[in-house]
Amino acid sequence: MTADRPYDIVLFGATGFTGALTAEYLARNADPGTRWALAGRNQAKLAAVRDRLAELDPACADLPLLHADTTDAASIEEIAESARVVITTVGPYVKYGEPLVAACARAGTDYVDLTGEPTFVDRMYVKYHDAAVRSGARIVHACGFDSIPHDLGAYYTVKQLPEGVPLHVEGFLRVRGDASGGTLHSAVGIFGDTAGMIRAERERRQVEDRPAGRTVRISRRPAPKARIGGGWTLPLPTIDPQIVVRSAAALDRYGPDFSYGHYVAVKRFATAAGMAAGSGALLALATLPPTRSLLLRLRTPGDGPAEERRARNWFSVKFVGEGGGRRVVTEVAGGDPGYTETAKMLAESALCLAHDDLPETAGQVTTATAMGDALIDRLVKAGITFRVLDAG
Secondary structure: HHOOOOEEEEEOOOOOOOHHHHHHHHHHHOOOOEEEEEEEOOOOHHHHHHHHHHHHHHHHHHHEEEEEEOHHHHHHHHHHHHEEEEEOOOOOHHHHOOHHHHHHHHHHHHEOOOOOOHHHHHHHHHHHHHHHHHHEEEEEEOOEEEEHHHHHHHHHHHHOOOOOOOOOEEEEEEOOOOOHHHHHHHHHHHOOHHHHHHHHHHHHHHHOOOOOOEEEEEOOOOOOOOOOOOOOEEEOOOOOHHHHHHHHHHHHOOEEEEEEEEEEEEEEHHHHHHHHHHHHHHHHHHHHHHHHHHOOOOOOOOOOOOOHHOOOOEEEEEEEEEOEEEEEEHHHHHHHHOOOOHHHHHHHHHHHHHOOOOOOOOOOHHHHOOOOHHHHHHHHHHOOEEEEEEEE
């Protein structure tokens, strides 16, 4: 039984930038009585993180420090077997993430990460979903800005619409933020191996069950059906719509025929054109080894902006949902998406799995499927907005 384990939560990767923010969030906001520990390969750096946490909460001076290294299978097995929930911020996940997923799937340990890497998520499903189902582990990827606002936002929108009818939802992202070093390295990895991404997706489709008697799909429309104010929209080729439709496949509440379109919204044509050109350039540069190496040198994983800069950042995702003769507009909004709010979402996901009364799920599951309303409640209390803007 995982309840008998010494730790409710183990945080792996606390010496990185986002990992340290996650540790600080837990130090300030963990549910009373939460037993947690820090894990990593450099004990001196972990001790320095603990010292900073003790300045926020003197009780953190006694936080256990655990050795864990992705190249040391025994150490990874040990932290998986000692915790009820493991958080990992150690990426790129396609390079470093598999040993911990495997260990948690075997040990029946719940797992959360920040990945936005489709290849990694699909490979982990193919290799470890069945083992996690057998052990009872909940493997929940994409528990940060990728993809909680979009997954839970679509879920929240669906709940405002009639049941048992075809539904179509579109999400529109507006954002001001900074890409982290980890995000850059993950993006370069994705763009540099599109063939691998396509292959992993195909292998997943061959083994993944389809919802019986229901249809779920990503809308591939280059332009959305709905309009949200002025400006321009572009399809947003991130992992988010894949996560949304997997929630839809798992939950009957999304109706007999569900589709989801995912877009970024900007005010000026020049901005839209620049984003399109930038994505094309990144794809081209990431494909060639020499230019890929140059891209990876632009920012190191673990780097991040100062608090003053993060305080100016924000995000808003508006959703338009239609079905059964009704139309609803909702919004999920918060502060700095890439760091501050991501650390908050990751920590609250782990706390939710550790402490809340949740639906019975196991295997690779989404935030909407595993946590749904309970996680929305936690995020609202933590300052992230979920609201209905218009309903008719």
